[in-house]
Amino acid sequence: DTGVSQNPRHKITKRGQNVTFRCDPISEHNRLYWYRQTLGQGPEFLTYFQNEAQLEKSRLLSDRFSAERPKGSFSTLEIQRTEQGDSAMYLCASSWDTDQPQHFGDGTRLSIL
Amino acid sequence: DAKTTQPPSMDCAEGRAANLPCNHSTISGNEYVYWYRQIHSQGPQYIIHGLKNNETNEMASLIITEDRKSSTLILPHATLRDTAVYYCISNTGTASKLTFGTGTRLQVTL
Numbered sequence: 001d002t003g004v005s006q007n008p009r010h011k012i013t014k015r016g017q018n019v020t021f022r023c024d025p026i027s028e029h030n031r032l033y034w035y036r037q038t039l040g041q042g043p044e045f046l047t048y049f050q051n052e053a054q055l056e057k058s059r060l061l062s063d064r065f066s067a068e069r070p071k072g073s074f075s076t077l078e079i080q081r082t083e084q085g086d087s088a089m090y091l092c093a094s095s096w097d098t099d100q101p102q103h104f105g106d107g108t109r110l111s112i113l
Numbered sequence: 114d115a116k117t118t119q120p121p122s123m124d125c126a127e128g129r130a131a132n133l134p135c136n137h138s139t140i141s142g143n144e145y146v147y148w149y150r151q152i153h154s155q156g157p158q159y160i161i162h163g164l165k166n167n168e169t170n171e172m173a174s175l176i177i178t179e180d181r182k183s184s185t186l187i188l189p190h191a192t193l194r195d196t197a198v199y200y201c202i203s204n205t206g207t208a209s210k211l212t213f214g215t216g217t218r219l220q221v222t223l
Contacts, residue, residue: 004156033210042200042213043157056210091156101147102211104156 002026004105006092012111013082020078021108025094032075033102034067035091036060043091049075050097079110087112116140117201122218125195131188133217135201138182143205146177148186150197151216157200160186191221 005024013019025032030051035043046065047057051072061067064083069075079086089109093102118136125131137146145164149157161168161175163184168175174187188195200216 035211040215042215043211045210045212048210058210093156099145101159101162103159104149106154106156 004092004094004103006090006105006108008108009106010109010111012113014113015082015084017082018078018080019082019110020076021090021092021110023075023077023092023094023105025074025092026103028096029094029103030072030097031095031102032069033093033095034075034077035093035104037089037091037107038087046077082110082112084112086110116203116212117214119199119201119214119217121215122220124220124222125188125191127192127221127223128190131191131195131219131221133186133188133199133201133219134183135186136183137201137203140181140203141205144203145205146175146181146184147202147204147211148173148175149200149202149211149213150195151200152194152197157213160199191219193221193223195219196221 007022033048034046037043046061047067049069052069064080067077089107091107093104095102145162147162148160151157163175177184198216198218200213202211
């Protein structure tokens with residue numbers, strides 16, 4: 001059972017550029033979550049999918065952010081026109097339905113120059 | 114805002130039991146207590162969760178008070194590799210999101 005996989009692990013980009021991250025959940029997990037974590041803070045929820053349906057979005061997810069999970073398997077998180085404040089660790093997690101715990105990947109660290 | 118309260122930091126000698134407390138005085142009847150830990154530069158790792166009964170797995174034990182207002186995570190024989198930030202979270206089982214606080218930074222020393 002491979003864990004949650006996130007790519008790339010690190011991304012450095014200039015302000016104003018678009019970036020896209022990928023998350024591959026644990027096989028057959030139908031729930032997929034995105035979180036963001038800044039230095040010294042716990043992860044903050046961004047959005048989640050059940051299969052291909054995006055069921056909840058945080059107010060943190062501005063209109064520059066978009067997430068997709070087109071076939072109910074992997075997911076992508078895109079940030080358009082990146083800003084300095086977008087610098088953070090972006091974490092993906094997945095779980096079975098109901099009360100099973102979420103399992104996290106090791107994240108993508110985004111640095112905005 | 115996080116619904117749990119944890120001490121910001123704790124120390125533990127290697128080989129001794131680490132007892133990490135968590136206060137969740139406003140927990141509702143259908144909310145579980147989850148524990149995760151995060152080692153530097155890694156994603157959070159699930160440890161254990163429980164509703165009202167004490168739980169034990171290969172990593173840790175979870176002791177929940179009878180009134181469910183607090184709990185303790187016990188690492189029976191702490192090692193240097195247990196140095197991490199430990200998060201206690203109260204959450205309904207089917208909720209979409211985990212609300213993390215700032216956790217307890219556990220430092221295991223020789």
